[in-house]
Amino acid sequence: MATILTVDDTASMRQMISFTLHSVGHEVIQASDGQEALKVIEGKKVDLVIADINMPNMDGITLLKSLRALADYKFTPILMLTTESQEAKRQQGKVAGATGWIVKPFNPEQLLTVVKKVLG
């Protein structure tokens, strides 16, 4: 199965996401902000990144740009977690190279549907 990186500053979201992905057999790497994300993926190949936008230290958009600058992450699917009201952020993410987004609130089933969509 795939290796998925989930980046969110709230532990409950990370837990929910990784538990859900684990339950269908994916390997999940967690990070609590962009900086940590860049650190934990060193030397690893990640098939999909799911990142929040609002985070301390390094936000999701900056993470996105940094990842796209890495040769290994040029074409990796990167999904942003956004809320209904964040249309502008979604556009920023798009410009920075986001593959798509997941709108909060979402439930585990929706998450799996989206993940299946990008992992094929």
Added chain:
Amino acid sequence: MAIDMRQFHQTFFEESFEGLTVMEAELLRLERTACAGGQDTVSADPEILNTIFRSAHSIKGGSSTFGFGDVAAFAHVLESRLDALRDGRSLPDRRVVGLLLLAVDCLRSLIIAAKTGKDADKNAIEAVRLQLENLGIESGVLPVTGKTSTQPEASTTTHWRILFRPNPRMFCTGNDPLRILRELAGLGKLKTTADVSGLPSWEQLNPEECYLSWNVELVGSVAREAIADVFSWVLDDCRLDITSKTMPVPTLSQRSVAEAVASIDAHTDTLRVSVPKVDALINTVGELVITQTMLSQLTANFTFDNLSKLFAGLEQLERNTRELQESVMRIRMLPLSFAFNRLPRLVHDMSQKLEKKVELIISGEQTEIDKTVIDRLIDPLLHLVRNSLDHGIEPPAERVAAGKSQTGTIELKAYQKSGNVIIEIRDDGRGLRHDRIFAKAVEQGLIPADAKLSPDEISELIFHPGFSTAVTVSDISGRGVGMDVVRSNIHSLGGNVEIASQAGQGACFIVRLPLTLAILDGLSLQVGTHIYILPLVSIVESVRIVPDQVSRPAGGGELYGLRKEYLPLLRLSDLFHVVPRSTDLTQGLLVIVEADGKKAGLYVDDLLGQQQVVIKNLETHYRKVDGISAATILGDGTVAMILDVTGLIRMAHAGATRPTPALHGHIQDAGRHTGTMAPTIN
């Protein structure tokens, strides 16, 4: 696929409460920076606003995900308000910050309500919500919770024709036309034709670009929205035409989504431990395993030539065990900031209510202490700070008259000192007014009017039950829940509290606490065949008894004269009904112990040595016993009782008549004394 979302609730609640604490602290900081220099509004530090916003946003996201609609709705209103501040559409002034603080309170009570399943005060919350909205910010669309599907409500049977021409750069966002086509195939019967006319010659082909486009015919019961949904991420990155061959037929099928979220919370106390602490633990265990391997190899073919190696190995084992113990204890340790961060808000609210100007300075909040101690320290700490604010700090006018600056200071300082954690609460107010305390004590019949007391003894009076000097009983202090409760709470944690005060200069309360409640530094002592443990902190000294110094006044009890001081002498053998090695006082030792500023001598057969013991609760395993605070298990497996020094001293003073009863009002209490149990961890 059913995943029980309730398993994430505990984490959500914990981090939400942390988020609220952060918001509160940052709002107070905002008020300080924004309102400094007398101006009412100042453009605020964007980083502060960002942090506050982030917390609100996280709470909103989490609560809607985990099904707490009330919390999400309120968080949304709050978030909109914060967003306006962040964009500079409105400026934070005192009123706004005050309202935001109220909103934090509301959010907290909503989360508590979600956690406990009880109802929050709907009216109060509604009032704050209206105020938030009426600050001129449209609150946008409230998040809809319980919404579990983005599927369209209507379905149609139709024949679609789709032209899909991706931009060359589509791969660069991690999207892949193949994936999209595959997803379309999931919607219905698909007939796909690829248009390869855009392909360049081999030399010009850039493998990172997309040159193909597709014509797709889709037959199935599919709504236009469902098709658009498949392309939603790439709408800006492609040319897309969706045309239908038949008109959609609306249907009545509607997904009804009703999910009652049971907010019954299996309340388990959890502890968040930082990774380095766990790593340290694992390291130590690793070392322990190495030592164990070494020892078993050594003993497998043991010859006496290896004796020194064996001793070295055992020494290492001892070191590993100690390190392991320390790392495990460290896991229970939390920084004092968990208790301290409640205080800025208290000071803020109270100083406004009392119309005093106060600055709270906190230092050493990173000092760590056992979690149990923190939980039980919060109330006494709040009370001490409240006390300093109410009684210590003077109103601005009075301060100016006394030649001080208008703004008073309350300084909270924590640090570690020889196995104890010390917390100082220092104010630069008027100090303890000994004349008034004395007068009040006389009035309340605690001391005779002609009592001669040293300043320290007068200061001690404020810890007397029911004592209060507040001229008017405010709703802040002086409600009778006084310093005596503070002291007894701190005592129950195995600590003590002292006062240093200088009239006109301020007062300082010094709270001394043990690092942990699970392990005790004790002195083991022998009475007959029994071993008892005496907490090291309460021991003053040990002396050989000079028979001449023992007096037996009428009325029972024995007194021992030590350097002009008469101490009640307590024979542990009599108290616990054991047969001593000898009843001859010269054969044993007298251990002088002190608690609550009072001393007593305990007569024991012998002192065995100092050792650390693990505290085992006696109450849960047996019952409360006067004079015993807990039990422990010794190295050889026998059970030893840990003595309750406070209780013993009270018993000793109750048994012996003292020449100056006036100072010791506690004697009256001894009758209903039930013994202070040291809190324990099982």
